[in-house]
Amino acid sequence: MITVAIGEDHQAVIDGIKLLLAYEEHITIVGTATNGQALLEIVKVKQPAVVIMDIRMPKLDGIEATRQIKKLLPHTKIIAFSMFDQEQAVRQMRDAGATGYVLKNSPLASILKAIESVTKGEDYYDGELEAFIEKSAFAKAQTPSHSVLSKSEREILKLIAQNKTSSEIADLRFTAVSTVEKHRKNMMRKLGLAGKGELLRYAIERKYDF
Amino acid sequence: MITVAIGEDHQAVIDGIKLLLAYEEHITIVGTATNGQALLEIVKVKQPAVVIMDIRMPKLDGIEATRQIKKLLPHTKIIAFSMFDQEQAVRQMRDAGATGYVLKNSPLASILKAIESVTKGEDYYDGELEAFIEKSAFAKAQTPSHSVLSKSEREILKLIAQNKTSSEIADLRFTAVSTVEKHRKNMMRKLGLAGKGELLRYAIERKYDF
DNA sequence: TGTAATATACCCAGTAGTGGGTATTTTGGG
DNA sequence: CCCAAAATACCCACTACTGGGTATATTACA
Structure with missing residues (x-):
């Protein structure tokens, strides 16, 4: 049984994901949240195997929430679910510890595929996003948090x-x-x-x- | 049988709505689009009774798409489905001819309620948005302009x-x-x-x- | 022709922000 | 312990922008 938590600021989108997963007998949703802080609390209590994580959320964004979850519960698999397809967003979620990235303009079924993949220990990235991954591996050795700004x-x-x-x-x-x-x-x-x-x-x- | 078309720029969100409506025997989805132009084409061909319309879409935004649909097929019921809860967005959709407005941070089931309402000729607005409607009745007389701005x-x-x-x-x-x-x-x-x-x-x- | 919206222009009294600095304290790494 | 960077704080003299108006001229449409 794969346990899943969902963090996404729009309830309508959460409900859509719930509908998708409702008929998967091997998956159960242990909690949902519309802000990063609440999601973190749910994850601490329920310790789901997989977390589906929007990047932009109130109170605590998906990147920082991912970091904190991986710190506390390193085996948790994080799947980003976002409208952003920029390289930087993908990189930052990857660097924070996510192993999956589904775009909102992909079919919703991609979430299911992503859950299966990350559960097996594999990565899952929507088609064109994979090109960013190799760079990210490189960038990691260079300047993970370097910025001109303090x-x-x-x-x-x-x-x-x-x-x-x-x-x-x-x-x-x-x-x-x-x-x-x-x-x-x-x-x-x-x-x-x-x-x-x-x-x-x-x-x-x-x-x-x- | 209520025929429905969906315009929303994220496929994942479209799929969620499809899942919601899939088990409603009296509703059928006749088409979906991820941009306003394609949605307009679908509506011209299939002439659905109800259109679920995001406001922000590529190629043709939801406000202008609503205007054009109401011009061509005045009996079509339009439901806005949006993340924006600002008065201006609600007004503009209303002024363009929409009779429903569902927020993305409402439960997804609100869409179903909205479809039932607008099909009966009633309006549907998420809770707090109704306060904007009375003002909008006034603005209705104004709306030939493409934009609020001169x-x-x-x-x-x-x-x-x-x-x-x-x-x-x-x-x-x-x-x-x-x-x-x-x-x-x-x-x-x-x-x-x-x-x-x-x-x-x-x-x-x-x-x-x- | 009348009317409403748009465009133009200004006033008063503010707040916000900028350019170009000087200066001291704190922090972190070698 | 030393040093450089960061953080903090301030000064003077300005420009930019805002809230809340009043007022007139022009434009477009019924």
């Missing part, structure tokens, strides 16, 4: 991308507004960008990569 | 998306800076957005289709 800068850029003002960011981080503004200036200099608009575009276009 | 507003939004300042935009258009700033304020009001960041995100996400 930790604080990345944190602040994410908040900028969420349309927080410098004042709001300062409150969230318990620092001075001038600290935040210094960080933004530093990022603009490092990245060769001019102003909030270009910072925002940079963040949006790179999603999780900065 | 011609000048769209032009200015494109320039904002290219990171031009209001001063630069004024120079480019041979108008006063205050004219540009009035337009930005008008756009923010119409779209329910707060500030340059949200305007920029709106423009980037729509790739100038607004």
